[in-house]
Amino acid sequence: MSTPTLAVWKLASCDGCQLSLLDCEDELLALAGQVRIAHFLEASSDVRPGPYDVSLVEGSITTAEDEDRIRRIREESRVLVAIGACATAGGIQALRNFADVTEFTSVVYASPEYIGTLATSTPASAHVPVDFELRGCPIDRGQLLETLCALLAGRKPAIPDTSVCTD
Numbered sequence: 058m059s060t061p062t063l064a065v066w067k068l069a070s071c072d073g074c075q076l077s078l079l080d081c082e083d084e085l086l087a088l089a090g091q092v093r094i095a096h097f098l099e100a101s102s103d104v105r106p107g108p109y110d111v112s113l114v115e116g117s118i119t120t121a122e123d124e125d126r127i128r129r130i131r132e133e134s135r136v137l138v139a140i141g142a143c144a145t146a147g148g149i150q151a152l153r154n155f156a157d158v159t160e161f162t163s164v165v166y167a168s169p170e171y172i173g174t175l176a177t178s179t180p181a182s183a184h185v186p187v188d189f190e191l192r193g194c195p196i197d198r199g200q201l202l203e204t205l206c207a208l209l210a211g212r213k214p215a216i217p218d219t220s221v222c223t224d
């Protein structure tokens with residue numbers, strides 16, 4: 058059996074959930090023996106092409122480019138896990154969903170005409186089927202490790218149902 062591949066992706070986010078993964082330094086070393094990290098730009102510029110067995114997606118969809126990326130990530134991933142409040146609920150940037158985003162950009166940017174953004178910030182599940190959701194801001198390090206180990210072992214993650222969606 059070939060070594061399973063793991064990919065980690067960033068959309069609109071602060072990188073905090075990816076840092077939770079990097080914070081698992083010792084456990085990642087053990088995990089590295091069982092999985093091939095094929096795409097994780099926060100940790101390495103060595104990028105391998107898909108398909109991937111497991112993809113972790115951090116961040117929300119806020120641009121047309123994000124919409125294309127999440128569809129491509131879904132197509133290339135056997136299991137897609139949305140990690141953190143941004144990827145599972147739109148994050149703090151979803152405050153725009155209740156206001157006029159053009160008003161925000163005109164106040165914040167000197168040349169708002171160059172800002173290409175969607176009117177809303179939405180979770181990955183609003184665009185593609187998502188296999189698991191890990192909630193939190195940032196995610197819980199223990200739950201992340203358990204999810205990765207379980208998925209790589211082909212079993213259901215043993216974490217509270219309130220933190221993971223298996224629909």
Ligand code: SF4
Nearest residue numbers: 070073141142143194
């Ligand atoms: Fe950062 Fe929180 Fe979003 Fe994670 S969920 S990327 S910690 S803002």
